[in-house]
Amino acid sequence: MIKVEGLTKRYARNVAVDNISFEVEKGQIVGFLGPNGAGKTTTMRVLTCFLPPTEGKAQVAGFDVMTQAMEVKRRIGYLPETPPLYPEMEVSEYIEFVGRLKGLPRAGLLKRVDEVCERCNVADVKSKLISKLSKGYRQRVGLASAIIHNPDVLILDEPTAGLDPEQRRETLSLIKELAGEHTIILSTHILPEVEQTCQRVIIISKGKLVATDTVENLNSRLRGAELVAVEVEPRNGHLAQEVVQQKLEQVPGVSRVLFREQRNSRLLFEVESLQGRSIRGDLARAVVQADWNLTELHPIGLSLEEIFIQLTSSTEKGGSK
Amino acid sequence: MSIGNIWILCKKELKSYFASPIAYGLMAFFALVCGYFFYAATAIFVVRSTDPMMAQRGMPMDVTEWVIRPVLMNASVLGLFMIPMITMRLFAEEKRSGTIELLATSPIRDIEIILGKWLAAVLLYVCILAVSAIDLSILFIYGKPEVKPLLVGYLGLLLQGSCLLAIGTFISNTTRHQLVAGAATFAVCLLLWVLDWVSAYDSTPTGRVISYLSVMGHFENFAKGVLDSKDVIYYLSVIFFGLFLTTRSMEYLRWRA
Numbered sequence A: 001m002i003k004v005e006g007l008t009k010r011y012a013r014n015v016a017v018d019n020i021s022f023e024v025e026k027g028q029i030v031g032f033l034g035p036n037g038a039g040k041t042t043t044m045r046v047l048t049c050f051l052p053p054t055e056g057k058a059q060v061a062g063f064d065v066m067t068q069a070m071e072v073k074r075r076i077g078y079l080p081e082t083p084p085l086y087p088e089m090e091v092s093e094y095i096e097f098v099g100r101l102k103g104l105p106r107a108g109l110l111k112r113v114d115e116v117c118e119r120c121n122v123a124d125v126k127s128k129l130i131s132k133l134s135k136g137y138r139q140r141v142g143l144a145s146a147i148i149h150n151p152d153v154l155i156l157d158e159p160t161a162g163l164d165p166e167q168r169r170e171t172l173s174l175i176k177e178l179a180g181e182h183t184i185i186l187s188t189h190i191l192p193e194v195e196q197t198c199q200r201v202i203i204i205s206k207g208k209l210v211a212t213d214t215v216e217n218l219n220s221r222l223r224g225a226e227l228v229a230v231e232v233e234p235r236n237g238h239l240a241q242e243v244v245q246q247k248l249e250q251v252p253g254v255s256r257v258l259f260r261e262q263r264n265s266r267l268l269f270e271v272e273s274l275q276g277r278s279i280r281g282d283l284a285r286a287v288v289q290a291d292w293n294l295t296e297l298h299p300i301g302l303s304l305e306e307i308f309i310q311l312t313s314s315t316e317k318g319g320s321k
Numbered sequence B: 001m002s003i004g005n006i007w008i009l010c011k012k013e014l015k016s017y018f019a020s021p022i023a024y025g026l027m028a029f030f031a032l033v034c035g036y037f038f039y040a041a042t043a044i045f046v047v048r049s050t051d052p053m054m055a056q057r058g059m060p061m062d063v064t065e066w067v068i069r070p071v072l073m074n075a076s077v078l079g080l081f082m083i084p085m086i087t088m089r090l091f092a093e094e095k096r097s098g099t100i101e102l103l104a105t106s107p108i109r110d111i112e113i114i115l116g117k118w119l120a121a122v123l124l125y126v127c128i129l130a131v132s133a134i135d136l137s138i139l140f141i142y143g144k145p146e147v148k149p150l151l152v153g154y155l156g157l158l159l160q161g162s163c164l165l166a167i168g169t170f171i172s173n174t175t176r177h178q179l180v181a182g183a184a185t186f187a188v189c190l191l192l193w194v195l196d197w198v199s200a201y202d203s204t205p206t207g208r209v210i211s212y213l214s215v216m217g218h219f220e221n222f223a224k225g226v227l228d229s230k231d232v233i234y235y236l237s238v239i240f241f242g243l244f245l246t247t248r249s250m251e252y253l254r255w256r257a
């Protein structure tokens, strides 16, 4: 759906985006991740035909952003960093205006406006002036107007910036709902957001592509081995830490067992697998067979934060991926 | 190019003019000042025409020459002050607030955006000029002035305004600061006005070319009630040139950014 090849964007002095290439498939939701000044906004502006690339090519829905800009613009919904709102307009008036700009016919437009207002939870402020809205509502009005023409591709530049945690969650779940019908790229510097929402991540730093992969693959690619948290409880009485530790160490594929803490009578361990081995099933069976209660078992991924720090610092040292 | 798209932009722009005090402020300003000019011109006319000396000489006093022409000339000068205020926000404000990103990423052409905005400015200018119809209606109540010179005069005001508005639209597109756009537009309008002064003392070809370029110089014929195709063509070409420059500058700014 989106194809970027060797994209470079130079401003007068600095290189904002340096020879990056990636592809996004239809219906996917992709996180665009990078610190401030990484070039996220710049890349999105090229994809939306706001800025021409200095070098390289970008295609959206099979159309080139340079030579077939009109076709691209018709198929794209874009929410810039600051939602492009006219403060003197009412919410529904604004969304209608955007719909007309995108080429929707007047017939049926009002119904469509109501639909997207419902969808983005702005129905209750529909007849309010935009200048009187809070930041969160503005963001949602921006989102509503970005999907008014039911675009194939949605490009959202920091859609959750400046929202409170509750609204942030709502917005993310809304975006998740929208995936499938739309192909979505969203940029952010908040890593858990990407883990929650996106299927794939594209990480850039200082204009260079650092990594692009699925969230799971990125996790395992960096780690290789699996890290699992295991919590064990005795059926009755007391349980010695050493006994459990020994038992866990005997499970095939386990390379290391670390005692973390004791919560009342429950014991929490971190178990690391050998390279490329999956051990969760065996661990669970071992605990249950020993007649203990398995109260918790979950993989501890390296957080994207750590991945990110590893990846970006490695490029700074001069190595690639 | 689609008329529909131009109209969408134009309507939005007109709404925002009338949602802010600019439109009403300018209309009130024009009504007041124009009303004063009209009063003064009429007063002079009345005093002169009842002057026995003039009557003796057998010179019939003409309303067109004594009232309408000076009012039109003064109104055209008022345009100098009003036009920068009309055009300064057209693009500068969109650039400052980032809404230009919405326009530039929508499936509409640059020229449609430009024409829509310029047309809205022209329509606002028409509304402002229409305010002076109140003054003129008095003329029609108390007398029978000639209609044709009046219409020609207003056509001249409109053409002259449209051409300065095109220049203002271009200047607004080059900056993100409204005040800079306004000041620069005023400076350029002023310059185009004073170019005409050259013709008073310089009759060399250069002087004639310079005075030909003056926006104001071409208005005199209109004020006299004379419709000369040369003047119309001049105004139309400046409008075209101003709007063309705007499309170029939009393109250029996109590439340079």
Ligand SMILES: Nc1ncnc2c1ncn2[C@@H]1O[C@H](COP(=O)(O)OP(=O)(O)OP(=O)(O)O)[C@@H](O)[C@H]1O
Binding pocket: A011, A012, A014, A015, A016, A034, A035, A036, A037, A038, A039, A040, A041, A042, A043, A189, B257
């Ligand atoms: N209009 C511009 N003119 C010159 N340089 C620019 C312009 N816009 C951005 N840059 C530069 O390009 C680089 C990338 O900026 P960009 O806005 O794409 O980063 P970003 O990843 O969106 O950052 P943030 O997370 O802060 O939004 C920065 O170094 C910035 O200074």
Ligand SMILES: [Mg+2]
Binding pocket: A040, A041, A042, A081, A157
């Ligand atoms: Mg950004």
